[in-house]
Amino acid sequence: xxxxxxxxxxxxxxxxxxxxxxxxxxxxxxxxxxxxxxxxxxxxxxxxxxxxxxxxxxxxxxxxxxxxxxxxxxxxxxxxxxxxxxxxxxxxxxxxxxxxxxxxxxxxxxxxxxxxxxxxxxxxxxxxxxxxxxxxxxxxxxxxxxxxxxxxxxxxxxxxxxxxxxxxxxxxxxxxxxxxxxxxxxxxxxxxxxxxxxxxxxxx
Amino acid sequence: xxxxxxxxxxxxxxxxxxxxxxxxxxxxxxxxxxxxxxxxxxxxxxxxxxxxxxxxxxxxxxxxxxxxxxxxxxxxxxxxxxxxxxxxxxxxxxxxxxxxxxxxxxxxxxxxxxxxxxxxxxxxxxxxxxxxxxxxxxxxxxxxxxxxxxxxxxxxxxxxxxxxxxxxxxxxxxxxxxxxxxxxxxxxxxxxxxxxxxxxxxxxxxxxxxxxxxxxxxxxxxxxxxxxxxxxxxxxxxxxxxxxx
Numbered sequence: 001x002x003x004x005x006x007x008x009x010x011x012x013x014x015x016x017x018x019x020x021x022x023x024x025x026x027x028x029x030x031x032x033x034x035x036x037x038x039x040x041x042x043x044x045x046x047x048x049x050x051x052x053x054x055x056x057x058x059x060x061x062x063x064x065x066x067x068x069x070x071x072x073x074x075x076x077x078x079x080x081x082x083x084x085x086x087x088x089x090x091x092x093x094x095x096x097x098x099x100x101x102x103x104x105x106x107x108x109x110x111x112x113x114x115x116x117x118x119x120x121x122x123x124x125x126x127x128x129x130x131x132x133x134x135x136x137x138x139x140x141x142x143x144x145x146x147x148x149x150x151x152x153x154x155x156x157x158x159x160x161x162x163x164x165x166x167x168x169x170x171x172x173x174x175x176x177x178x179x180x181x182x183x184x185x186x187x188x189x190x191x192x193x194x195x196x197x198x199x200x201x202x203x204x
Numbered sequence: 205x206x207x208x209x210x211x212x213x214x215x216x217x218x219x220x221x222x223x224x225x226x227x228x229x230x231x232x233x234x235x236x237x238x239x240x241x242x243x244x245x246x247x248x249x250x251x252x253x254x255x256x257x258x259x260x261x262x263x264x265x266x267x268x269x270x271x272x273x274x275x276x277x278x279x280x281x282x283x284x285x286x287x288x289x290x291x292x293x294x295x296x297x298x299x300x301x302x303x304x305x306x307x308x309x310x311x312x313x314x315x316x317x318x319x320x321x322x323x324x325x326x327x328x329x330x331x332x333x334x335x336x337x338x339x340x341x342x343x344x345x346x347x348x349x350x351x352x353x354x355x356x357x358x359x360x361x362x363x364x365x366x367x368x369x370x371x372x373x374x375x376x377x378x379x380x381x382x383x384x385x386x387x388x389x390x391x392x393x394x395x396x397x398x399x400x401x402x403x404x405x406x407x408x409x410x411x412x413x414x415x416x417x418x419x420x421x422x423x424x425x426x427x428x429x430x431x432x433x434x435x436x437x438x439x440x441x442x443x444x445x446x447x448x449x
Binding site: 178180 | 332336337400
């Protein structure tokens with residue numbers, strides 16, 4: 001799925017430059033351009049973009065919250081900056097692109113929003129609480145079991161185990177087996193057993 | 205011209221987007237990217253350099269200025285990858301020396317320092333949690349030591365032989381993987397664990413100190429492996445090709 005982008009920027013040079021940078025990514029598509037806020041409001045309705053890349057200079061300045069024209073639910077706002085803005089101001093946007101960023105980085109920033117949009121559509125939440133099943137699997141990982149062994153013990157497919165492990169890492173922010181074992185211990189998930197032994201460097 | 209903070213701020217803001225050059229003052233370089241100060245001891249450049257330019261200072265200390273700038277630029281500009289042509293135009297005779305000095309810094313200074321932080325921090329912890337955290341760091345430490353040892357026993361002597369024009373048979377850079385991914389993951393995990401999951405009885409100041417030092421080390425090590433991956437390997441591969449001809 002392509003991320004549909006609307007560019008709100010008065011400078012034609014910048015717009016064309018950005019267009020040519022984004023052109024190389026198959027996952028990004030510039031659907032429209034707006035030169036001012038009035039045009040932006042109109043184009044938003046006409047083109048249903050997934051993200052608006054906007055020069056914050058276009059917005060009436062207030063030091064607190066940028067007076068964004070009401071973006072529809074789920075549309076990402078990306079600030080396109082080439083002068084200094086207060087970081088606290090920029091935090092109101094979902095992402096920030098500095099015009100001096102490399103092509104690679106600009107594409108990376110926008111495609112990551114694309115993935116987020118896809119996740120949202122699938123209804124994945126970013127809840128940090130582990131489910132009961134994830135806790136069970138975490139304990140086995142912490143004990144040093146490989147994904148294959150966990151699958152056998154719990155009588156589920158290895159793919160399910162791997163997907164649970166991915167979610168565990170996403171939720172806890174911890175990638176290594178040793179780190180997960182520490183997490184399990186600190187959260188008293190290991191019960192009476194001491195599970196720090198017998199692990200190895202296996203990560204995935 | 206008086207250097208008020210506003211002036212400096214604007215200057216840094218603009219300059220940080222450009223690669224450094226030899227005519228800049230060393231003091232400005234450090235103001236733009238304060239963490240570069242950590243590189244100076246690895247080049248044996250002492251503090252107190254007044255208003256000397258990077259070029260002057262490097263000449264005074266017998267350092268190839270283009271090599272010094274290469275390292276500073278990699279540390280300061282994310283994703284800055286010098287092309288092989290650019291690397292070949294640089295005096296790389298100090299590469300070995302620099303990488304070894306970095307290893308010494310990590311092994312002799314940073315890791316023991318962080319280890320002491322962790323010991324003090326975990327002393328407050330109940331149950332076995334403290335032991336487990338200490339053991340986790342110890343294992344991490346051992347992995348780093350083993351990785352560095354491999355490089356010092358195999359990769360660095362190989363580079364030295366190639367540079368000296370001696371036969372480099374018996375080892376090839378293709379056997380070497382600079383990937384520290386697993387090692388880096390562990391360090392990242394440690395910071396996650398520390399600020400998200402530590403028990404409440406741990407003293408905040410001890411933890412904050414440890415987390416800061418670990419984050420700094422983690423950033424430094426990422427640049428270190430970046431240099432090995434994007435400079436050392438292509439450079440040694442080039443020397444190997446040249447030798448075969």
